[in-house]
Amino acid sequence: MGLGVxxxxxxxxxxxxGPYGGDKRNTHLIEEASDYSWQVPDKSGNIMYYIDGGEPNKSNWLRFVNCPNTVSQENLISFVYHGDIFxxxxRNITVGEELLVYYGHNYAKKLGVDTTQFR
Known part of the structure; x- marks a missing residue:
């Protein structure tokens, strides 16, 4: 979809x-989030805030990692550690292979990805 890594x-x-670079924003501003955003949940699964990597000077290269179209393409997973996304x-990733992380069902549906195959 985007540039890719x-x-x-x-x-x-x-x-x-990681960590994924960007502005940490309150959830009430989520409607204004760019497509380079990750929601950060607390231990109960409630969204505490989101990290928006839409501003190039406040983000990093992780924002260019694309979403896979199939489970077999996925080679990265995202996780939260101390309130940041990593x-x-x-699996092992070979030279020249694209890095791909699943963004979640809502975003994948926007891309037309069949989400039933993902956890």
Missing amino acids: FARRFIESRSYF YLAI
Whole structure:
């Protein structure tokens, strides 16, 4: 969909990247969020805030990681650690392979991805 991020070197499974860069914003502003946003839940699953990587000077390269079209393409998962978003490699990633993380059902549906195959 977007620019995409491709491995320039071999990435070993369980390598992680982050934190995802951007502005932390209150949930009442979620309607104004860019497509480069992650919602950050608390331990109960309630959304505390979101991180918006829409501003290039406040974000980082992680905003360019695309969403996979199938489960077999997914090679990263997102996770929250101390209130920040990180990506974790769930398998080895070869040189030249695109890094792909599932954004969640709502965003995937906007892209036309069949969400029934994802957890």
